[in-house]
Amino acid sequence: MRPSPEWDETQDEQGETMATKYLDLMFTDAVCRAQTQYYGQAGRIAGAPDRDPLGQAEAEFIAMRDSFYIGSISESGWPYVQHRGGPAGFLRLINETTLAFADYKGNRQLLSTGNVSANDRVALFLMDYKNRERLKILGHARIEDARVHPELLVRFTDQKMRSSMERLVFIDVVSFDWNCPKYITPRYSAEEVEELAGPLRRRVAELEAELHSRKS
Numbered sequence: 001m002r003p004s005p006e007w008d009e010t011q012d013e014q015g016e017t018m019a020t021k022y023l024d025l026m027f028t029d030a031v032c033r034a035q036t037q038y039y040g041q042a043g044r045i046a047g048a049p050d051r052d053p054l055g056q057a058e059a060e061f062i063a064m065r066d067s068f069y070i071g072s073i074s075e076s077g078w079p080y081v082q083h084r085g086g087p088a089g090f091l092r093l094i095n096e097t098t099l100a101f102a103d104y105k106g107n108r109q110l111l112s113t114g115n116v117s118a119n120d121r122v123a124l125f126l127m128d129y130k131n132r133e134r135l136k137i138l139g140h141a142r143i144e145d146a147r148v149h150p151e152l153l154v155r156f157t158d159q160k161m162r163s164s165m166e167r168l169v170f171i172d173v174v175s176f177d178w179n180c181p182k183y184i185t186p187r188y189s190a191e192e193v194e195e196l197a198g199p200l201r202r203r204v205a206e207l208e209a210e211l212h213s214r215k216s
Helices: 021-024 029-039 055-063 111-118 151-154 159-164 191-213
Strands: 068-072 079-085 090-095 098-104 122-126 134-145 165-179
Touching: 021 165, 055 122, 055 134, 068 111, 068 165, 079 111, 098 134, 098 151, 098 159, 111 134, 134 159, 151 159, 159 165
Parallel strands: none
Antiparallel strands: 068 079, 068 122, 090 098, 098 165, 122 134, 134 165
16 A cells, blocks of 8 residues: 555655645644544644655556546535546656646536636546555646647547547646555456456366367
């Protein structure tokens, strides 16, 4: 399990510095009151930087994801969560503080697009069900119209998807946090199931063929 900062700790068991800006932002007065009510004390984050850049562990995790959830805030104050999917690595790490992904034609509601135009704060939730890991990211989103920036089509999409790309979303990363695996139910994609079950099926077929040949 990758490290996640807890309370006022800023290092993991190996003594490596962990991201602290995430909890600095999340531990509001109301959250601290809730912590005190249930646990008798509240978390305190001291000396948090302006932002926490993504590291090698985060880069590798992001590169393997074929989906994530993005949360935005509407003008009426309601949160909105949307799923985004694509080939592994479609969420691109441009540098240690910038992510980007191509946004394609959908149901024409444009809820996230509209929300971001009024409030650029977003939260990303990346899940690895197989290994029971999850990464949360906070940042500020910026949306570019693909019609105005055709050069981005070549950089961020493959040829088959270019006609469907409408926007490109850039995310200026502020911080991130790793969650523990508790209560994450392992789930597997069709490709992962095939990787695990394929050799077994082939072996069963071989044994059945051998048994058939002995009977004939």
